[in-house]
Amino acid sequence: MSLVARSVTKAFGGITAVNSVSFEIAAGELVGLVGPNGSGKTTLLNILGGQLTPDSGAVTLDGKRIEGLAPERIAHHGLLRMFQHTRIFPRISALDNLLVAGRALGLGPQAALRKAEQLLDELRLREVMELDGANLSGGQQKLLEFGTCFMVPPHIALLDEPFAGVHVTMKQIMADVIRRRHAAGQTFLIVSHDMPVILELCPRSICMNAGSVIADEDTRSVLSDPRVMEAYLGGATV
Amino acid sequence: MQHFHHRIALEFTLVLGVLAVVACLPVVITNPYWLGVIIVSMYFALLASGWNLLAGYTGQFSLAPACFAMIGAYTTGLLAHYFSAPPWFGIAAAMVVAGGVGSLLGRIVLRLRGPYLALTTLSFAEVIRVVIGNSYNVTRGDLGLNVPGIFDSRLAYYFLFLAVLVLVQIALFALLKARVGLYLQAIRDDEVAAASRGVNVVFWKTAAFTISAAVSGLAGALYGHFSQLVSPELGLIFQTGLVISMVVIGGIGSLVGPVVGALLVYIASEWLRDVGGYHLIVFALLVILFSRFFREGLWGLVRRALAPARAPLPAATVKRGWL
Amino acid sequence: MLILDLIVNGVIMGLFYALMAIGLSLIFGILKVINFAHGEFYMVGAYAYTLIALRLGVPVWLALPAALAAGAAIGWLTERSLMQPLYRGYTSWGFMRDEYAVVVTFALSLFLINLVDKVVGPYPHRGPELIAIPRMAIGPIMISGHRLLAAGLALAAVIGVMLFLRYSAWGKQIQAVAQNRFGASLAGIDTGKASAVVFAVSGALAALAGGLLAPLINATPDVGSFPAIKSYVIVVLGGMGSVPGSIIASLLLGVLEGFGAVYISYDYRDAYGLVILILVLLLRPQGLFGERAREV
Numbered sequence: 001m002s003l004v005a006r007s008v009t010k011a012f013g014g015i016t017a018v019n020s021v022s023f024e025i026a027a028g029e030l031v032g033l034v035g036p037n038g039s040g041k042t043t044l045l046n047i048l049g050g051q052l053t054p055d056s057g058a059v060t061l062d063g064k065r066i067e068g069l070a071p072e073r074i075a076h077h078g079l080l081r082m083f084q085h086t087r088i089f090p091r092i093s094a095l096d097n098l099l100v101a102g103r104a105l106g107l108g109p110q111a112a113l114r115k116a117e118q119l120l121d122e123l124r125l126r127e128v129m130e131l132d133g134a135n136l137s138g139g140q141q142k143l144l145e146f147g148t149c150f151m152v153p154p155h156i157a158l159l160d161e162p163f164a165g166v167h168v169t170m171k172q173i174m175a176d177v178i179r180r181r182h183a184a185g186q187t188f189l190i191v192s193h194d195m196p197v198i199l200e201l202c203p204r205s206i207c208m209n210a211g212s213v214i215a216d217e218d219t220r221s222v223l224s225d226p227r228v229m230e231a232y233l234g235g236a237t238v
Numbered sequence: 239m240q241h242f243h244h245r246i247a248l249e250f251t252l253v254l255g256v257l258a259v260v261a262c263l264p265v266v267i268t269n270p271y272w273l274g275v276i277i278v279s280m281y282f283a284l285l286a287s288g289w290n291l292l293a294g295y296t297g298q299f300s301l302a303p304a305c306f307a308m309i310g311a312y313t314t315g316l317l318a319h320y321f322s323a324p325p326w327f328g329i330a331a332a333m334v335v336a337g338g339v340g341s342l343l344g345r346i347v348l349r350l351r352g353p354y355l356a357l358t359t360l361s362f363a364e365v366i367r368v369v370i371g372n373s374y375n376v377t378r379g380d381l382g383l384n385v386p387g388i389f390d391s392r393l394a395y396y397f398l399f400l401a402v403l404v405l406v407q408i409a410l411f412a413l414l415k416a417r418v419g420l421y422l423q424a425i426r427d428d429e430v431a432a433a434s435r436g437v438n439v440v441f442w443k444t445a446a447f448t449i450s451a452a453v454s455g456l457a458g459a460l461y462g463h464f465s466q467l468v469s470p471e472l473g474l475i476f477q478t479g480l481v482i483s484m485v486v487i488g489g490i491g492s493l494v495g496p497v498v499g500a501l502l503v504y505i506a507s508e509w510l511r512d513v514g515g516y517h518l519i520v521f522a523l524l525v526i527l528f529s530r531f532f533r534e535g536l537w538g539l540v541r542r543a544l545a546p547a548r549a550p551l552p553a554a555t556v557k558r559g560w561l
Numbered sequence: 562m563l564i565l566d567l568i569v570n571g572v573i574m575g576l577f578y579a580l581m582a583i584g585l586s587l588i589f590g591i592l593k594v595i596n597f598a599h600g601e602f603y604m605v606g607a608y609a610y611t612l613i614a615l616r617l618g619v620p621v622w623l624a625l626p627a628a629l630a631a632g633a634a635i636g637w638l639t640e641r642s643l644m645q646p647l648y649r650g651y652t653s654w655g656f657m658r659d660e661y662a663v664v665v666t667f668a669l670s671l672f673l674i675n676l677v678d679k680v681v682g683p684y685p686h687r688g689p690e691l692i693a694i695p696r697m698a699i700g701p702i703m704i705s706g707h708r709l710l711a712a713g714l715a716l717a718a719v720i721g722v723m724l725f726l727r728y729s730a731w732g733k734q735i736q737a738v739a740q741n742r743f744g745a746s747l748a749g750i751d752t753g754k755a756s757a758v759v760f761a762v763s764g765a766l767a768a769l770a771g772g773l774l775a776p777l778i779n780a781t782p783d784v785g786s787f788p789a790i791k792s793y794v795i796v797v798l799g800g801m802g803s804v805p806g807s808i809i810a811s812l813l814l815g816v817l818e819g820f821g822a823v824y825i826s827y828d829y830r831d832a833y834g835l836v837i838l839i840l841v842l843l844l845r846p847q848g849l850f851g852e853r854a855r856e857v
């Protein structure tokens with residue numbers, strides 16, 4: 001499977017948030033998406049996830065055009081995403097949160113329950129599984145949202161700042177899950193500002209700045225690319 | 239689903255218990271006036287249950303439930319009046335027509351939230367009420383339309399309403415226990431997240447509107463045949479206000495709240511009417527107090543008293559929380 | 562000449578509508594909620610004016626300001642007792658703050674209507690006119706003295722509020738809070754007080770409308786429902802939170818209703834506004850001048 005973006009563009013008023021972005025992510029890749037604030041990463045993710053429709057350009061998942069489709073259709077096509085500001089269902093239990101994701105994507109009641117319990121164990125959320133989403137800590141909520149992406153393993157998981165504001169132990173849990181699943185063939189696109197983690201997890205990275213892709217190669221090269229440094233630090237570098 | 243399953247199974251058992259008590263009441267209450275009061279309270283219990291599905295479980299605070307009751311009542315009334323249709327047909331048609339209009343409203347307000355949703359549903363309801371009220375040639379306007387009754391004995395109506403109420407509770411329980419219940423609540427909690435997890439938000443929102451409207455239409459049709467007169471007053475915003483208040487007092491978002499709320503509030507208000515006529519004031523005040531301080535309503539209070547160990551964290555420690 | 566008559570009367574009605582709509586718009590601007598008890602502020606104004614003038618024998622020139630004060634008091638009380646949860650961070654309704662506002666203002670409306678019904682009685686009351694000139698000619702138009710005077714007062718109030726919002730310290734604070742509550746509080750503005758002031762002003766304006774129209778309507782406890790619904794239409798049409806928008810929409814609605822009643826159908830005149838409302842909400846939810854509706 002592959003996720004292909006071709007010349008995706010989106011402007012709001014006078015600002016071009018995403019400027020003719022193109023890239024290709026093959027099955028099994030673990031790709032990082034980096035770039036300073038305002039570079040268009042989240043807008044790009046919103047376009048990929050269906051929350052926004054691009055002004056022009058195409059997004060293909062496994063050969064199927066998905067740009068402009070409703071988010072639920074894109075989810076059924078196998079693209080699941082996390083949000084920058086954690087989105088879980090606050091008034092139902094953690095367990096029910098997972099069950100929604102599972103049932104909506106086709107699992108039967110028994111299978112969904114089994115899978116959910118498995119994930120709860122994996123994410124160390126067992127003890128809080130009966131608590132309403134609102135009563136979980138911020139980090140637990142992020143883990144829970146993370147878990148909802150894996151009830152039915154997606155073709156590609158888009159994670160938007162999964163490590164932001166999360167306790168070190170939970171970061172570890174998430175990183176472990178990502179590594180394990182990647183080893184089993186899961187494709188990831190991870191947006192993050194946490195450079196050490198990106199360096200550790202992602203063999204390849206794409207860097208955006210002011211709406212355009214300015215680097216797309218192995219992570220080490222991206223992070224030492226002068227254009228990338230200029231984008232983050234601003235101003236000329238020698 | 240364990241947590242929600244247990245809770246909803248418990249609530250369902252309680253509702254059946256309450257309705258079992260209602261079933262036994264005619265043994266002690268033989269006064270036809272009071273039987274009538276309980277019948278009307280069951281009418282409201284139906285409306286409340288339907289609205290609760292839409293607002294409490296799906297998060298769509300529509301201000302149109304009374305309008306759908308009115309549509310249901312007029313459907314069966316007009317069919318009986320002009321085509322001599324038998325009541326069972328009229329009632330079935332009422333559900334279909336009300337449900338159809340409900341799904342139309344649902345499509346209209348798909349993208350609206352909060353005050354915009356409230357205003358649009360309010361206007362929709364008012365427009366329909368004004369149209370029905372002014373179509374004197376067809377509906378006899380404010381004079382009301384005479385509708386044939388079904389039974390001769392009030393007791394028979396009593397058990398008809400009760401039976402329908404029980405059936406509706408069973409249907410709601412089955413619906414909410416299944417994945418539908420999860421989807422609706424997910425939509426209520428966070429539409430965007432729900433969609434991104436694969437829930438067909440458009441379909442289920444519209445479905446919630448349709449089912450809620452159909453239940454209201456059913457209630458209205460039954461009421462029409464009971465009171466044998468339907469008028470646009472059925473669709474007054476005031477009636478919607480009553481329904482909302484009953485649900486809030488009973489406990490919104492639970493299976494048992496609407497039924498208990500409707501029965502208690504309506505019967506109590508009729509009893510208070512005997513005493514001094516302050517019933518609506520007291521009643522409105524109760525709603526204000528409950529919504530201001532305790533949105534879980536009576537059912538929430540009961541739950542809190544019976545199972546403190548399972549109570550969620552107190553407000554002070556939960557910043558964005560709800561009690 | 563009929564057309565001119567319709568326009569003038571439409572504009573006059575529009576001015577009265579504007580008094581209601583401005584208040585509602587301000588409340589929406591600052592708290593992002595619709596006050597479903599707004600019609601009852603109007604009703605309180607009508608009753609206060611009528612009862613103070615007739616039962617207490619107070620001259621109309623004092624009764625009117627008294628009605629205004631009553632409206633302001635009710636508005637202020639409403640905000641202090643019921644609206645704080647919306648911005649204090651914690652509400653027992655958590656994420657459903659809009660729904661809380663709907664339920665609580667609805668209940669307040671019910672409460673006020675029935676309170677007045679019980680305390681004063683359900684019978685209609687007619688307020689005294691401000692000036693006892695039944696008919697006078699202004700150019701080609703015939704108009705009653707009271708109506709003319711009332712329209713003048715309404716216009717003065719509308720202009721007064723606009724000036725207040727734009728130039729006074731309180732007015733600027735209110736605008737700041739409406740634009741960004743959190744930012745305003747960081748800048749040291751007492752957002753709670755600002756909300757209270759807004760509610761008081763809205764209550765006063767609605768009460769003024771009630772008082773001015775008291776001689777023309779037969780005030781019953783539920784007399785506020787119709788004006789309330791009209792205000793909702795206007796506020797949406799003009800753009801929720803936009804005061805100038807509300808004013809223009811009010812005048813438009815007043816004139817449109819007048820023409821519609823004569824040329825289309827008198828019976829359905831109340832429905833026009835509602836249909837417009839639905840269309841606007843669907844096609845251009847930000848109205849003519851308002852901010853974009855909160856979506857995702």
